[in-house]
Amino acid sequence: MSVAPSQPLWRPSDERVESTQLTAFMHSVQDATGFDAGGDYFALHQWSLDEPAAFWRAVWDFAEIQGDPGGVVCDDPSALPGCQWFPDATLNFAENLLRFADDREALVEIDESDARCALTYGQLREQVARLAGWMRQQGIQPGDRIAGFMPNCIETVVAMLATASLGAVWSSCSPDFGKQGALDRFGQIAPRLLFTADGYVYNGKACDSLSRAGDIARAIPEIEHVVVVPKLSAQAALGGIETAVPWQSCVNGDAKALHFEPRSFNDPLFILYSSGTTGVPKCIVHGIGGTLIQHAKEHVLHTDISRNDRFFYFTTCGWMMWNWLVSGLARGATLILYDGSPFARDGRRLIDAIDEERITVFGVGAKYLGALQKSGVVPAESHDLNTLKTVLSTGSPLPHEGFEWVYQAFKPDLHLASISGGTDIVSCFAGGVPTLPVYAGQLQAAGLGMATAIWNEAGEPVEGEKGELVCTQSFPSCPVGFWRDTDGSKFHAAYFDRWPGVWAHGDYGEKTSEGGFVIHGRSDAVLNPGGVRIGTAEIYRQVERVPEVLDSVVVGQNWQDDVRVVLFVVLRDGVALDESLTARIRSEIRTNTTPRHVPAKVIQVADIPRTISGKIAELAVRKVIHGEQVGNQDALANPEALALYAALPELSVD
Secondary structure, eight states: OOOOOOSSOOOOOOHHHHHHHHHHHHHHHHHHHOOOTOHHHHHHHHHHHHHHHHHHHHHHHHHHOOEEEOOOSSTTOOOTTTOOTTTTTTOHHHHTTOOOOOSSEEEEEEEEOOOOOEHHHHHHHHHHHHHHHHHHHHHHOOOOOOEEEOOSSHHHHHHHHHHTTTTTTTEEOTTOOOOOHHHHHHHHHHSSEEEEESEEEEEEEEEEOOHHHHHHHHHOOOOEEEEEEOSSSSOOOTTTOOOOOEHHSSSSOOOOOOOOOOEEETTTEEEOOOOOSSOOOOEEEEEEHHHHHHHHIIIIIIIITTTOOOEEEETTSHHHHHHHHHGGGTTOOOOEEESSSSTTTTTTHHHHHHHHTTTTEEEEEEHHHHHHHEEEEHHHHHHHOOOOOOOEEEEEEHHHHHHHHHHHHOOOOOOEOEEEETTTTEEEEEEOOOOSSSSTTOOOOEEOOOOEEEEEEOOOSSSEEEEEEEOOOOTTTTSSEETTTTTSSHHHHHTTTTTSSEEEEEEEEEEEEESEEEEEGGGGGOOOOOGGOOOHHHHHHHHHHSSTTTEEEEEEEEEETTEEEEEEEOOOOTOOOHHHHHHHHHHHHHHSOOHHHSSSSEESSOOOOOOSSBBBBBHHHHHTHHHHHHHHGBBOOOOOGGGGGTGGGGGOOO
């Protein structure tokens, strides 16, 4: 079912358009190059692809990136992979995030309770300087790996910035990972230091992480010290870890002048990890300059973040949205860090934070918005929301109804930006544009400098048809590569095997007549009954309309030389799946999609397996129902849920 043209849910006022940094950027481009976009975003986007060197140098200048850009912007933007961006540039990531040193709040940490702590920009610089001094005493050198097994707190940001100031490489995963899940990641990169908290609080329950940190340290001989941050008590125990040192002893030295190690544009900054649900996670290496300039573009031009903003994103330190959030320091914004359940305070904790912390940019996962809608919470009825100007959504497709609900439940004058990209590029292929209207179900446009398109099976660009999301030109945040993939073969196989020289992202989507995009799900999870390709998001959208259904997962089951669609549903307490409810679910899907979308089987389950970052583990479920082993269950937040799908009698009959 193609996306039909519709009336926008929101259109920015002329005053808002004129006041955006995107409009100011257009004027600066005209002054510097003579190119006049005439206020037309799509004209600017085409220019960014036609003249990539001029565009990215304009972003460097407009965002006031600290460092020497050198004389060359890119050698061959058509080389994907292989283009060298800013090959002569020198810069330091931490220097760009710590350009301010005043009394304005830089970081605010809040939790499920009323606890709150904050650092000003001046205090943040001082903390980073103290920790970097200690790390230098330990002999940390450029290129060394430093790992964080940490909650989303101030100390994690300080540790990352200290690492980056030294030219070392930061990598982190959430402390709710099991021992093996963490080892599958950190064991590949052999970090010299491990930062951990003694524990964290989730849903009112204190959770220990120190014992797992000890196991990790003992299993990786390269770890020289485990730095322990007290979160559950004023003075953290060291958990019997032989190499442990308390955080306070690492930050109590002299706050000498902070030195920023000059690094090359393409030197490594972060190592992020694929979800790892189908094998050992891939270690994706992201460069300093590519990450910085891409985030600067997305924050300044696409999200309109400035020093006046108070910026929140609900994320763990194991998701790339944490890296994206922290880059907001380069804009001088105040970052609101939250660790805990998003549904604390009877589901209102994050909404409370909007008013309590005067949040202007509020980022969450699409699943959170869906759950909030199902719960009956209407923020506008209980909260002022006066400061809120932008809501960001990612992690999974936000359905049409989700867009409509946000404008009804939050406020009508709001820039709602659904964004899509991911860990692979630590940024976005498509997302928000503050000068364009918002249409239900659509990402507004491809990102500037990103040659994003939808290709059909024949490798042809299409509009109004479903296909593979691709990128056809190089971009600065293309990964440096995979860790220890010396010949680049694994990196090439991950993205470029299908069409040489073209990035195939693994998303199944559609380009609309408005110039936007609709994401229908992961292409490797696309259903194919009778040879008809169906995106899972199309089914989820309909199922979410059924009030009795709290959650669902849909997969394809191999059946009688074909594939049949199987839908698993989690229902509200006290509700059982009977013939009437099954018929209603099927009718909702049939009426709003096609008969091909209607599941052959609808089965009630108690839980849906999800990755640590909250994504539905469709491929893992598909493996289980086919009697296959799921190799890396530590990548799942609730691996025990997989047992619910094994050997179900309903799946052995018509």
